[in-house]
Amino acid sequence: MSFPLLLLIISNCFMTLAWYGHLKFLHGAPLWQAILFGWMIALLEYAFMIPATRLLAQHGWSLGQMKITQEVVTLLVFVPFMLYLFKQPFKLDYLWAGLCLLGCVYFVFRSS
Template sequence: MQAALLPIGMLLLSNIFMTFAWYGHLKFKSAPLFLVIVVSWSIAFFEYCLAVPANRFGSSYYSAAQLKTIQEIVTLLVFSIFSWLYLGEAIRWNHLVGFALICSAAFFIFHDWS
């Protein structure tokens, strides 16, 4: 079971890198777009170094649909924390309801219907 958690941890770390790559520059809107792109791609490199092996290792424990579901839920979790702490944006009730609906979809992906 512990080995099945490794891909989830790697996806969590990869999402932290990707969230900063995609949204971190929003605090620096005066920076030249070209520079933002280069810095974002540099950060994204580390995301790929984690996400690709996470999916490769994870495929031993999870289906592709399950891996994608894990990825999406981790993305929502990381982005929610990032937007609140880093960007200073409020998390509102409608965000939470939407996230809860997406998380509830995971039940249908992971439930054994056989």
């Protein structure tokens, strides 16, 4: 089960870079370049996300379980990205948001 989760983590790294990387690396570039940059990276994101979701589905995960897991992975990838690449200050609210997501994980997996 760890291989699909590794694929999700890699996918999220590319997704986060595709969605927000242009703000750091193409700050003064025209919009069309930022869009092209994002789509080129998003292609890599999909190359990891599609196999991850297929493998999880083959292991009997529901769509809800996959989505909630994806959101947890997104938060785990995004917060370090935000803190280190963009030098944003850490807020305690991020911890509370993470704990709320853990509650989501509990509820979506408890009936399986």
